[in-house]
Amino acid sequence: MSYTPSDIRYDAMEYRRCGRSGLLLPAVSLGLWHNFGYVDSLENCRQILHLAFDAGITHFDLANNYGPPPGSAEENFGRILKEDFHGYRDQLIISSKAGYYMWPGPYGEWGSRKYLVASLDQSLQRMGLDYVDIFYHHRPDPNTPLEETMAALDSIVRQGKALYVGISNYKAEEAAKAIALLRQLGTPCLIHQPKYSMFERWVEGGLLDLLEKEGVGCIPFSPLAQGLLTNKYLKGIPEDSRAHKSTGFLQESEITPEKIEKVKKLNEMAVKRDQTLAQMALAWILRDKRITSVLIGVSRPEQVTDSLQCFRNTWFSAEELQQIENILR
Ligand code: NDP
Numbered sequence: 001m002s003y004t005p006s007d008i009r010y011d012a013m014e015y016r017r018c019g020r021s022g023l024l025l026p027a028v029s030l031g032l033w034h035n036f037g038y039v040d041s042l043e044n045c046r047q048i049l050h051l052a053f054d055a056g057i058t059h060f061d062l063a064n065n066y067g068p069p070p071g072s073a074e075e076n077f078g079r080i081l082k083e084d085f086h087g088y089r090d091q092l093i094i095s096s097k098a099g100y101y102m103w104p105g106p107y108g109e110w111g112s113r114k115y116l117v118a119s120l121d122q123s124l125q126r127m128g129l130d131y132v133d134i135f136y137h138h139r140p141d142p143n144t145p146l147e148e149t150m151a152a153l154d155s156i157v158r159q160g161k162a163l164y165v166g167i168s169n170y171k172a173e174e175a176a177k178a179i180a181l182l183r184q185l186g187t188p189c190l191i192h193q194p195k196y197s198m199f200e201r202w203v204e205g206g207l208l209d210l211l212e213k214e215g216v217g218c219i220p221f222s223p224l225a226q227g228l229l230t231n232k233y234l235k236g237i238p239e240d241s242r243a244h245k246s247t248g249f250l251q252e253s254e255i256t257p258e259k260i261e262k263v264k265k266l267n268e269m270a271v272k273r274d275q276t277l278a279q280m281a282l283a284w285i286l287r288d289k290r291i292t293s294v295l296i297g298v299s300r301p302e303q304v305t306d307s308l309q310c311f312r313n314t315w316f317s318a319e320e321l322q323q324i325e326n327i328l329r
Contacts, residue, residue, distance in 0.1 A: 003046075003084040006054040013056025014311060018292045020215030021190050023164065025093065025293040027286055028308060029059035029219060035299045036076050037067035039247055044300065046080050051301045053085070053092075055308050061193075061219075061295055062127070063097035063138060064119045068247055070102060071126055078127035092133070096123040097168060097193075099138025111141030113152035120161055135162035136193060137178075139169040146177055154185040164190035168221075172206040179214050189216050191292065196220030198229055198266070198281055198328055199259070208290045217292035220285055224296065224307075226250040228259060229281040231267050242299070265327045269320065273313055278303070282310040284324065 015024040030052045036045050049060070066073035074096065085092065098119035101109040109115065120135055135156055137149055153165040165187060167178050175192055182189045192211055196203045197220070211218050224230055226249065227242050233255050242248035243255055263277070270280035285294050298304050316324075 003050050005050075005088065009054050009056050011056070012308075012311070013058075015056075016292050018191055018217030019211065021164070021188070021217065023093070023190065023217075025059050025217070025219070026057050027293055027311070028057060028282065029061060029093075029293045029295045030057050030304070031061040031221060031295045031297050032073045032077055033063070033066050034242060034248065034297055036073040037069065037247070038072040038076070039068055040076075042076060042079075045076055046084065047301045048298055048304060049077075049080055050084065051304050053088075055304065057304075058091060059093040059095070059293065061095045061221075062123070063100070063136075064102045064123050065100050071122070074123055074126035078129070082128055089129075094127070094129065094132050095134035095136060095166070096120065096127070096132045097136035097138040098123075099136075099141070099168070111137055111144040111149040111152075113148055113155075116149070116152045117156065120156060124161065131160055132162050134164045134166050134190060136166040136168045136191075137170075140167075140171075140174050146174075146181060150178055150181040150185060154182065154187040157187045166191040166193060166217075168193035169195070172210050175207060175216075176210055176214075179210075179216060189214075191217040191219055193219050193221055193295065195222050196285060197223050197225045198284060198324065199225045208288070212290045218290055219293045219295050220291060221295045222297070223285050223294040224278055224281055226297070228255065228263060229266070230278040231263075231276060233260060234264060234267065240299070262327050266324070269323060269327075273320075275309070275313060276306055278307050279310040279312070282307055283314040284316065286310065286314050287316055 014027040016027055018025050062074050098116050102119055107114045156162050157165060170178055179189045194203045232241055237243050237252055243250045243252050267277045270277040273280060282294050285291055296307055
């Protein structure tokens with residue numbers, strides 16, 4: 001089946017400036033951490049990507065280790081790009097990362113120049129690309145000088161293998177140092193990718209302020225807490241859910257009665273707002289203008305359609321915000 005993107009794909013999406021850069025990102029971006037590996041259905045991946053692009057999602061986020069097996073999400077994505085998105089490369093923002101374990105031996109993880117350069121070369125090959133738009137250091141490395149890691153990112157940009165660079169999972173103090181080093185090198189840090197949701201609020205303790213001050217964008221990952229902040233676990237753990245799948249990162253033990261109690265109350269609020277809980281959880285993050293884009297995951301096309309309705313209502317009254325705080329407390 002050949003794919004022709006919708007002519008009206010840019011009409012409904014909101015695009016936000018990434019920090020003080022020239023780059024605009026869609027307010028909702030799609031990550032390929034789960035559901036895009038060799039263990040998953042390629043046709044489902046294809047349908048999700050078609051639907052996302054048709055809805056104005058121009059940004060797709062990958063990493064060397066996404067799968068399983070590691071690397072297979074990049075390979076599947078590369079295949080679909082080649083088969084279906086030929087001619088659209090300049091309308092796409094594709095990111096990849098390196099930092100977590102990828103291959104055995106001392107050069108297969110963390111933050112050395114050796115690892116980052118080799119890993120990006122492998123990612124480019126898997127995706128069939130000449131360059132990625134954004135390349136991230138995936139997690140801070142306590143044992144490699146930050147100067148080396150940031151210099152590696154700078155040279156990757158100078159070699160044309162990435163247009164921009166970012167950092168992920170860096171705490172505020174670590175991020176401040178990385179941002180300063182990159183600025184000195186002449187390759188500004190474009191974006192930070194932290195975990196942020198109603199259930200995971202650490203970025204509010206200084207990171208968001210830092211990013212705003214430094215003009216760096218912010219793209220929170222797992223904004224739905226891997227699916228917990230939706231209505232799917234309200235009546236137990238469905239068979240086709242991430243928590244149930246052996247390849248899913250969400251553990252059944254994380255779905256505690258206390259969390260579900262909160263989810264139930266949040267869900268009632270969402271219903272009153274005429275939203276699904278997924279939509280409300282995304283809208284709650286997007287109401288903060290320091291957020292460039294929320295990075296969602298999906299297991300099926302209908303979830304893209306559902307989540308994108310979050311734009312219908314991103315406004316919260318002071319009472320609603322307080323009510324959310326009370327529930328989360
Ligand atoms: P989410 O918190 O958005 O969770 C996605 C899951 O939520 C889906 O797989 C699905 O679960 C469920 N879901 C999504 N939409 C709906 C909906 N509308 N209704 C009901 N359920 C829904 O994000 P992820 O945890 O997947 O992370 C998103 C992306 O962030 C990743 O793909 C990756 O790109 C990035 N990431 C980055 C990390 C880093 O260290 N930098 C770490 C983790 C993620 P189900 O499968 O059960 O249907």
